[in-house]
Amino acid sequence: MTSRMLGIGFLSPAIISVCIFFLLPVLLTVVFAFTNMSTSTGIMGGDYRINTEQLRSLPDLDVSEATVERLETAGFQITEAGLTALADQFSKDTAEELREDYLGETFESRRDLERVLKDLDEPIRRTRDRKEAADLFAVTLIGERFGTEEEFRAALGTTGIDAVDHDVLTEFAYTGWTWTTDNFSLLMELPSTLRYAANTAFYVVATLTFNILFGLFLAISTFYLPGRLANTFRAIWFLPRILPPVLYVLMWNWFTWDNGFIATVMGWFGVPAKNWMMHTSTHAWTAIVLINGFVGASLGMILFSSAIKAIPTSMLYASEVDGANRWQQVRYIILPQMRWPILFMTSYQTLSLLTSFEYILLATDGGPGRSTEVWALAAFHTALNNYGGNLQYGFGAAYALVLVFIGIALSVAYLRFFNFKELLSKPRIEQ
Template sequence: MVDRAVSPADVAVTPKISSMRKLMQRKSTIAFLMTLPLILIIGILVVYPAFYAMHLATLNKAMTKFVGFGNFLFLFKRETFWMVVEQSCIFAISAVIFKALIGFFVAHFVHAIPAKGQRKWRGMLLVPWVIPPAMSTLAWFWLFDPSYSALNWLLERMGFEAIAWLGDYGWARFCVILVNIWYGAPFFMIMYLAALKSVPEQLYEAAEIDGANWWQRLWYVTLPMMRNIIAITVMFSLIVTFANFDIVRVLTAGGPIDKTHVFATWSFLLGIQGGDIPLGAAVSLFMLPILGVAAIFILRDVNKRGNES
C-alpha cells in the first residue's frame, strides 16, 4: 500500500484548522457567539432608532429641509426648556438618592431576617417593582385625586385641611418623586441584598474581634465591599429615571403649567401631540450629554477601584 504524498496545500491547511479549533475553544469567543443574536437585536431596536433620532433632530418641522443645530438653538432660547432641564434633574437626582437610601436600609433589614423568612419578605417588597408602572400610578392618582382623595379624607378626619396634591406645582413635584421612589426602591433593595450576601462573614467576625461597633463595621466593611454595586445600580437607575415617562404622564401630564414635565413627557408633547417630531427628537437627545457625563464619572470611579484591588 503506497502512502499518499503530503502536498504543500495540506501543510498550509493544518495550522489554519488548529488555530480555528483553539479560537472556538476560548471562552470569550463562545460567549461572544452566544450573545451575538442579542447584540443584533439591540442594534436593530436601539442603535438604529438612536441614529434616526439624531437625523430627525437636524430637520425642520416638515422634515423636508436640513437645519443642522437649528432645533437645539431654538430650544435654548425657550424658558420652558430650561425649566424642564431643572425639573428633570431635580426629579432624577432626588428620586435616585432616596431610592438608594431606602433600598440600602431595607436590604439590611431583610438580610438580618433568618433565611426561612427572607423569601416571604423579598416577595412582598418586590411587589411595587413587579407591577406595571402605569397600572400602579393609576392607584396613586386615585389617592391624590382632588375630589376622591383617600389621603385628603384621612387629613380631614385628623383635623387638617385638604391638600391640592396635583393642583399645586410644589405638591405635584413631590407626588411624582414619591411615586417614582415607591416604584424603584425595591430594585435597589434586591441589588443591595445580593451584594450583602456576597460579603464574607469572616470580615465581620474579624472587625468584631478588633472591637468595631455596628457603625464601624458598616463604614469600613460593608460599604467598601458594596461600592461597585452601589455605583452601577445608581447609574442604571439614573438613566431609567431620567427617561421616565409613564409616572409623570399618568399623574400630572406635565402640569400644572408645565411645572412637572421631564424630558420624555415634554418630548412627547412637542413631537407627537404638537406635530413637531424633529423638535421632540431634539429634546429627547438632550439627555445624552447629561447621562453621558454621569456615566463617565461613575464608571471611571468603578474602574479605578477595580485596578486598585
C-alpha cells in the same frame, strides 16, 4: 476560522437586536433633529401650495410688491377647461361663442371679463351668474396644489410673476420637511428650556438620593432579620418594581386624589378635601419622587442584599467577638465593601432617571402648570402628544438628542470618576 464564524453566528441575533433597537433609533433621532418634520410637513415629503392665510406673510419676505399684488389679484384667461365648465353650468351656446372669439385671451380684472360675458350674442344676463362664470376662468396659484417643483415654477411663469421671485416663492410654498438647525437655536431661545433642565436635575438628584439611601436601608435592615421574615419583607418592597406602571400609579391616585384615602381620613378631622398629588407643585414633586423612588429602591434593595450576603460571615463573627454592635458592623464592615454596588446603582439609576418619564406622565402629566415637566417628557409632548395638535417630530428629536449627548457624557464621566476599569480588572492574586 470555522470557530470564529460559528461564534459570529451565535452572536448575530444579539448584534441585529442592538442595531435595530439601539443604533437605529439613535441614528433616526440624529436625522430627525436636523429637520423641521411635523404633522403639517409629514415625513415622506410634501407638495407646493400657497393659501390665502399665507399671503399675509409674503410682505415679510424679499418679494416685490408687484408679485404680491399679482398673487392677490389673479387674472382671468379663457381656457378649454373653463369653457367646458361654463357649458356644463350655464349654456353651451355661450361657451361656443366665447371659444370662437376669445379662446386664449387674458383679462386683468373680473370686471373686464364680466363685460364680455354680458355683450355676447348669447349673454349671461344675471350679475350673480356672470360673477360665478368669471370665476371659472380665474388664473391663480392660491389654494392650488402642485406635486412637483417643476409644476409650481411653470405655474408661476404662466401667472406672469417676475422670475426674480420664483426661488423665494418656491421655498415658501413647499409644505414638506427641510434640513435645518433651527431646532437647536429654538431650544436655546425658549424660556421653558431652562425650566425643563432644572426640573430634570432636581428630579434626578432627589429620586436618586431616595433610591440609594432607602435601598441601602432596606437591604441592611432585612439582612439582620430571620431568613423567612426577611424574604417576606423583600417580596413586599419589590412589588412596586414588578407592578405594571399604570396599575402602580392608579394606586397612588386612589391614595392621593380628592376622593382618595388621604382626603377621606383627613376629612374626619375637618380638613377640606383636596388632591394631595396635584394641589401644589411641592405636593406633585413629593409624589413623583416617592413613586419613582420606591421603584428604584426595590431594585437597589435586591442588588445591595446580594452584595451584603457576599461578605464573608467570618468577618461579621470576628467583629462580634471584638464587641462590635450592629451599627459598628454596618459602618466599618458592610458599607466599605458596598462601594462598587453603590457606584453601579448610582450610574445606572442616573442614566435611567435622565430618560424616564412614564411615571410622571401617568401621575401628573407634567402638571400642575408644567412645574413637573422634565426634559424627556417635554420631548414626548413635543413630538408625540402636544396640545396644539401639530406634532413637531424634528423639534422633539432635538430634545431627545440633547439627552443622548448628556447620557454619553455622564457615562464617560462615571467610567473615569468611579474607575470602573479597576472593577473589571483581574484580582491582584491572579496578576
